[in-house]
Amino acid sequence: MKMILTLFIRFFQIGLFSIGGGYAIIPLIQEQVVNNFGWLTLQEYTDIITISQMTPGPLVVNTASFVGIRIAGFFGAVAATVGSILSGFIISIFLYNFFKKHQNTESISNVLRALRSSSVGLIASAASTILLLAFFGDTTLNIQSANLNLAAVIVFIFALFLLRKYKLNPILIMVLSGIIGLFLY
Structure with missing residues (x-):
């Protein structure tokens, strides 16, 4: 039960900070499930991302479901999936009302442009991680031990x-x- 709650909380947090969604969320999930908790190896995580891209539905939902089921079975998948979408749902309702009220404010437009740029960086980070793993079998490019x-x-x-x-x-x-x-x- 503790693992299911942990999955829910972690994926809720991921959802809170998943500005850009889609590919931008890949490094955030990796940080939690591979780097911080060690629930999955980088290879397992990359396989999950690959499968998540091939299955119908949003990438974050598919990834959360696959990670959750791998770590804690069916209820882990439900907890991770609900956690990942609940925060986005709550934020979307808040932001809709906020932007509707302030839709013509220039500073709000500037914030959105900056967030767009940040999303591109997160997507590039995810792409480089997947490319390095696919091409070299590791996410760090070490010239001495590079095995293309x-x-x-x-x-x-x-x-x-x-x-x-x-x-x-x-x-x-x-x-x-x-x-x-x-x-x-």
Whole structure:
């Protein structure tokens, strides 16, 4: 029961500070479940993020559900998921009323621009963590012990090329990458 309450509290806190949502929340969850509590290894967490992206629904909800179920079963998943969305729900209601009242204030517009920039930084951090783990098997780039996974780099470039050049559906790209991964790994 204590673990379920801890999951709820931690994911409620994550939800409170998940400005930008989506990919911006990945480093926040990682900080809690991998770095602070050690509930998951970085590889397990990266696998959960990958699965969360492939399943329908918001990334934070899927990630919270998968982390919760991995740590404390069904009730852990419920606690983590409710915790992650409850804070956002409460904040959204408050902010809706606040912005409706102050929608033409210049200082509010400036705050929103700064928050947008912060979200881009958080997304870049999450992307770099996933790329380093996929390409080098670690999140720190140590030149002396760098072990580049050339197959992962080639699959990445191929997927990026197909997405940008031919505008293929991302789901199709994930399926193709998974099939390629079956043969490569």
